Amino acid sequence: MEEQDDPVSMTVEDFEGGEAILEDSSGSETDDQLAHFAGLLKIGEETREYDGVKNTFLTGMKGHAKDTQVVAIYKNSASTSPMKARFAAFKAFEQVVSQKNGGQGNANVKYGWYSGSKEDISQIISHGFALCNGQSHGLGVYLSPTSFLLDGLEYSRADENDMRHILLCKVIMGKMEVIPAGSKQRYPRSGEFDSGVDNLEAPRRLVVWTTFMNSHILPDYIISFKAPSSTTLLINRINEIRNLGFVSVSALHLTMVKFLGPARGALISRIYEDFAKRKVNVVQLFHAARRITGDDQLLIEIFKSSTNKPVRRELRRTCAAQAAAELRRR
Numbered sequence: 001m002e003e004q005d006d007p008v009s010m011t012v013e014d015f016e017g018g019e020a021i022l023e024d025s026s027g028s029e030t031d032d033q034l035a036h037f038a039g040l041l042k043i044g045e046e047t048r049e050y051d052g053v054k055n056t057f058l059t060g061m062k063g064h065a066k067d068t069q070v071v072a073i074y075k076n077s078a079s080t081s082p083m084k085a086r087f088a089a090f091k092a093f094e095q096v097v098s099q100k101n102g103g104q105g106n107a108n109v110k111y112g113w114y115s116g117s118k119e120d121i122s123q124i125i126s127h128g129f130a131l132c133n134g135q136s137h138g139l140g141v142y143l144s145p146t147s148f149l150l151d152g153l154e155y156s157r158a159d160e161n162d163m164r165h166i167l168l169c170k171v172i173m174g175k176m177e178v179i180p181a182g183s184k185q186r187y188p189r190s191g192e193f194d195s196g197v198d199n200l201e202a203p204r205r206l207v208v209w210t211t212f213m214n215s216h217i218l219p220d221y222i223i224s225f226k227a228p229s230s231t232t233l234l235i236n237r238i239n240e241i242r243n244l245g246f247v248s249v250s251a252l253h254l255t256m257v258k259f260l261g262p263a264r265g266a267l268i269s270r271i272y273e274d275f276a277k278r279k280v281n282v283v284q285l286f287h288a289a290r291r292i293t294g295d296d297q298l299l300i301e302i303f304k305s306s307t308n309k310p311v312r313r314e315l316r317r318t319c320a321a322q323a324a325a326e327l328r329r330r
Contacts, residue, residue: 037125037222039083040074049075053168057223060113060149064236068227071163076125076219086128090170090218097174097194097216107172108194111220112143112206114167117157121165121222129213134205136301137198138185141213143171143206151204151300153233165224171195171206172216179207181301182259187211249275249285255305256289267292 043050053073058065078087098107116124116133123130133155134142144152149166156164174194179185181198187209188194195216196207208216227233253272257265271288274280280288293299 037074037122039077039080039125040222041077041079043073043075053221053223056146056168057149057166057225060146061227062150064150064228064233068225070223070225072224074222074224076221082126082128086214087218089215090172093212093215094172097172101175101194106174108174108176110171110173110206111146112169112171112217113146113149113152114141114143114169114217114219115152115156115164116167118159118163118165120157121167124167125219125222129210129217132210132213134207135184137179137181137205138183138196138207138209140186140196140207140209141217143169143208143217145203145206148204150233153227158229163224163226165222167219168221168223170218170220171208172212173197173206174216176200176203181305249282252289252302255302256293259302259305260293264292 043053050073054070057070058068061068076083076087078084094107094109098105101107114124114133129141132139132141134140142152144150146168153166156166158164172194175192176195176197177189177193178200179196179198185196188196194212195209196205197203198205198207228236249272253268256268260268268289271280271285271292275282275285290299293302
């Protein structure tokens with residue numbers, strides 16, 4: 001499957017209709033279908049459905065595809081009563097959102113990636129979503145469009161067999177609104193909107209508010225795979241961003257103070273001072289910033305905002321004074 005020009009344009013029909021990239025897997029059940037995730041069917045590797053999902057996943061892995069091994073693909077077969085209920089709820093809300101937005105398929109159903117540990121994904125399959133996993137553009141459940149799988153993969157965790165797992169979900173997006181970076185929004189701004197994105201033209205984050213997380217998101221497939229560690233993936237992503245233009249540590253420090261606010265900004269300033277005094281190196285500075293930020297997506301956003309920006313002396317003094325005042329209060 002070729003990568004889409006519009007990263008959010010892949011709809012349910014791209015998988016289930018058209019050229020029939022994916023087919024019904026009712027006949028692909030195997031003896032070890034429940035080896036990892038109860039209630040799911042393991043798709044046979046000889047099927048077109050397996051090839052379609054695998055190719056979509058590896059396309060999203062981009063340059064890491066050659067180092068990635070797909071171990072197994074599981075499909076949500078709605079085989080248990082709770083699964084059937086969530087499937088029915090998804091279809092009902094799809095119809096409601098479609099009618100609200102004028103009918104004729106205006107529920108705007110997309111595919112999105114959601115990563116986590118094996119335990120996280122098992123709990124989601126068994127009980128549904130329980131917590132928001134992002135805060136860089138409002139507080140909600142974040143999924144990545146199919147072409148931007150790497151944006152969310154930093155949240156994956158290897159299990160006891162060194163395997164990672166990611167969900168491919170159907171998502172009712174409806175009418176989307178732009179959520180600015182740093183927003184603390186928790187609900188749609190008005191009844192006109194159904195979901196949020198970081199950018200309408202080329203979204204990299206699909207934001208589903210927690211109110212809708214178990215009615216507007218339907219886990220469809222689980223891909224179990226082996227790949228480079230999440231830390232390696234994140235560092236590679238940040239290096240890609242840095243290659244777009246020069247990022248000075250000073251500019252990065254100022255942007256982080258601006259994004260994170262006084263409390264966390266003071267912590268960043270403290271580690272930056274240690275760096276300036278050569279008490280810590282750039283790798284230690286990076287890991288400290290990652291811990292303080294607590295959100296890899298937000299850290300990437302900060303890197304982007306720091307690219308090619310000159311450091312103004314008066315702004316540096318202002319931020320330093322604010323950080324010092326916060327430290328005195330602590």
